[in-house]
Amino acid sequence: QVQLVESGGGLVQAGGSLRLSCAASGRTSSGYAVGWFRQAPGKEREFVAARGWSGYSTYYADSVKGRFTISRDNAKNTVYLQMNSLKPEDTAVYYCAARSGSPRMIPNEYDYWGQGTQVTISS
Numbered sequence: 270q271v272q273l274v275e276s277g278g279g280l281v282q283a284g285g286s287l288r289l290s291c292a293a294s295g296r297t298s299s300g301y302a303v304g305w306f307r308q309a310p311g312k313e314r315e316f317v318a319a320r321g322w323s324g325y326s327t328y329y330a331d332s333v334k335g336r337f338t339i340s341r342d343n344a345k346n347t348v349y350l351q352m353n354s355l356k357p358e359d360t361a362v363y364y365c366a367a368r369s370g371s372p373r374m375i376p377n378e379y380d381y382w383g384q385g386t387q388v389t390i391s392s
Contacts, residue, residue, distance in 0.1 A: 271295045271381040273365050278386030281355055285390075289350040291365030291383055302326075302372035303341060303348045304379060307361035307388075314364070318350060319372035326372055332358075355390045363388050 277289040291303070304319035318339040320327040329337060338351040348365055363386055366379035373379065 273383035275383040275386040293346040309361040
């Protein structure tokens with residue numbers, strides 16, 4: 270029903286910045302919330318950020334609050350994750366996700382997922 274494709278990952282030195290993009294296609298609607306998650310090798314998928322369609326409801330993990338910003342361009346059907354002051358512990362595969370209704374912080378609450386994009390932060 271909804272297809273998501275992440276892009277913008279790469280290798281960045283600690284303290285640097287990176288912007289991830291998630292392009293959506295298919296049967297998108299104004300009722301969808303979007304989120305970003307990440308998963309490091311051997312670890313469970315971790316919540317990063319999420320927002321509702323309007324942006325009124327926005328949530329960030331404590332580990333990224335103040336450094337990361339989630340935004341959405343509804344006209345382009347694209348959600349972004351601006352990552353600043355990157356740290357080695359931010360290294361992971363980053364996934365965008367979508368669900369109908371309000372944003373959630375648990376991966377199982379989301380219905381649609383992208384394939385992921387690798388983000389590696391060197392010290």
